[in-house]
Amino acid sequence: MSLVFAGICSHGPGMTGRAHLVQNTERRDEFFAKLDMLRAELRESGAEALIVVAAEHFANFFMNNMPAFCMGIADHYEGPIEDPAWLRIPRRRIPGNSDLSGRLVREVMQSVDTAYAEEWKFDHGIMVPLNFLTPDYDLPVVPANINCQGPPLTPLSRAWAFGEALRRACDAVPERIALIGTGGISHWPATPDSGKINEAWDREFLRRLAQQDKAGLLTYSDEETYREGGQGAFEIRTHIATAAAARGQAAWLYYTAELPIFAVGCTVGRLEVG
């Protein structure tokens, strides 16, 4: 039928793996309540499948053959690829839908040269959002990756074009489709600076995202992003693609920089589908 739901959220492995160590439990519970709210709204949308626009971290894609974009076309996936005890998410099979995925990929390819994959082991970048948003794993998932890790990175303008292509593809199929973009804004994950967050930079990015400010979203250079937001901020590509797919302003956004143990400014929100 069309795109019926668009949202964004963080995916730090600490959100599950280190949740029990958090000192600021009040803020943690507030953040998790917002993720619950997004889960409820996703369910209320009646979505029949969920596209997760992700920024994976060398679980499937490496510099031996790095795609700018890749979409999954399998009937099922597996995750997490990480040690389940480390991530505190049990390893399991996640439903896909090869028929639907194939139709979406064919439509996306009309304007963006996405790679595709029949095998995909989900890492925390997809498993953490699913853990909060579809905890029963009852919604078929279509993973859609943007290279945010191995430079040369996918240009922001192409991330926007990918989001537009995903939207056209969603609107061309009879099913009701939801889309979640998951990535960090500023963060320095897996470095000694883990927990460092540039709140002002994050809030300015979210302002542009919330207002469908395409020009503002596409002006960030990789040099500025690395300097102000760290290597983790290269994941803004997932949010930019989501904004392009949604074509609408933010219905609501939640952000807190007060959970550094999650190594990211924690973000949840829903965008209007315009």
Added chain:
Amino acid sequence: MSLYQLQKSLFTLNREPVAQAQFKADREAFLDQYELTDEEAQALRDGDIGLLYVLGVNGQILMHFAAFLGIAWFDYLELMRQGVSRHGPVRAGVYAMTGGGASFTPEGDRT
């Protein structure tokens, strides 16, 4: 410098149970499959997280190797800091330390 090969070895180790079994059973045979400098091979052989970090291994790859070795999260962060103290700044890649070695996570403060 063969950072690509070093990271490839850890990427493979992180995702392949067969490689993990080989690393545990016959570490030299695992190392022989990659074109590594002596320093890289030694860092991998010793599980030297600090040196691997300084050599430029991407943190998204390195943190899982640390977990594989049974190193807890805050110990992993500290080992990277010690690596920079011992060997100097990160030599390659985009995962350099920018905070002077300070902790940004109250839960991890050791003082």
